[in-house]
Amino acid sequence: MKQTDVGTSDVQPPEITGHDTRTDMLRRAVRKTVPLRKAFVQAPRGSAVRHGPLKTFANNGDVRGLRAYLMTVAACSKDNEDGWTTTLDSAVWARMFDTHLGANPQSARTAAWRTLRRLEERKLLTCRRPRGSSMISATLLREDGGGTPYTRPDGRSLEDRFVSLPIAFWKRGFDEKVDAPALAMLLAVAQDKPWSRFPADKAPEWYGWSPDTTQRGLQKLLSLGLVERKEAYDKAPLSPTGFTLVYEYRLIRWMRASRGKNPSVGAA
Template identity: 30%
Template sequence: MTTPDSPQQDGASSGTPSDNATATESPAAERLKAIAQCDRTREEYATFRPAGFYPVRHVLVQNPEDPRPGTLGRMVSGRKHRALLLYLLLLWSWRWLKDSREPLASDVWLRALTAEDVTGSLTWSQSALSRAWRDLEHFGLIEDRVRDGRLLKVVPRREDSLAAYRAPAGERDRHNKYFTLPNTFWIDKYFAKLKLPGLAMLLIIAKETSGGPERPIPFNRVAEWYGISSRTAQNGVAELEALGLVHKRYEVKDAPLSKTGSTTWIHYSLTGPFSYEARMLAQQAAQIARTKNSNPVPNPPPASSANTPAVDAKPAVAG
């Protein structure tokens, strides 16, 4: 092996082939490599959510009692887009991260949150990530961070910040009701395609349609119900429409005391993998899989050699 002080043989190149390849890569090639690394990071996260979705409690969006606006409204009012995304990513990863022997490095979080190929997406840096963690501490959405060697251990709190976090487990009280977000939110980069108003309305409509396919959401009540302005709601719905993620159904109803004698209700429903139907099917499939895993089919007892035919030993197939 050649040492730094040893003369190189004639015709030998300096450095390893990989070093030379890196040195000659164009900026465009390096950018594509970085994008691919970010994609692979999110794909690895998704392998720990084989059901294809994860739960988010309703209380992130709306409290079950007054005041109704949940944590989401405060984050939108404070323009804490990065903190909201980071919290959603933390919930997506917590199923496996809680049992990990060591915390994730900040570079892993940054790769999972970065989508350079999406025009207008948020840019992330070490300082931006640190600010987002501090914001989550301020909102009470994570426990105080603890240093584990050179890394920081991060533990989520419940979506309303009022209790330690544990995944919803079928409780029926109103503080534990939840909706689901599909993995495609991260894999297909909707997290990067949506600005803060669009993300807020995606979460609001997902919450409101966790029990049925559509729901009217009057813009003149969103400040009271969710803590966001009507303009934010309008802009958010426009973003969802541009991405084909929302459907609107208009219904004219009698309103005898109004000027025109009628009023128009707009019912909102999410589409594709975010739709009520798709989310319910994914949950049903996950429940079936859990049932099979908890009640495995027992293996048949070994056949006695004395009673086993020498030929045609395959079991008969019904029908």
């Protein structure tokens, strides 16, 4: 009888991508949308300074850090055994943040840890890695960057209003296609009412980043099909035409969460 040598199988283990890791993490979190307080983008009206923590990511071109932060928020659920904390091997964090691309395993792990430490320095989370262990724990803090403990936003107060990003944003891979200006403007459009204007010259005052960041971000979002735009006109009696053309924006339909719903944290 012919014998088969099972020790020389040509079967290879699957290649697990960052997209695979993020998708499985979202599945584990059991949620349909990811809530984020508007204070991360912009402080409430009446505040001495309107800028939120988002401005640092936009001004530094830190798309890796911003993607990592949003994914960490998405990963953390109250249903986790340790509350608003996610604990993973550093290799999993590396894949989730795409620090493994073009890097050896140790460099990827180190880059993932440094990314989390950068978010900790901005008082958006705390992270812990026990000595001699490859496990890293990240615990959310409140999105305003004040360093206070995280609570689920419910929208009942001005400081507690939030935006909801659909998990389809990650599942469809759009998180991999945006740059820092586009992701910053995506959150700016999401936190405003539909068909809002985003005059570039107001960006330094409203958000803390440059007019160029606003323009480049909106153009990128339009090219990706994540926002839609319509024309509007303002009276300008002293101009040759008597009016000026302006643009108003809103998220594309599938990116807009249903009004009046609480964030789907740990919900089926």
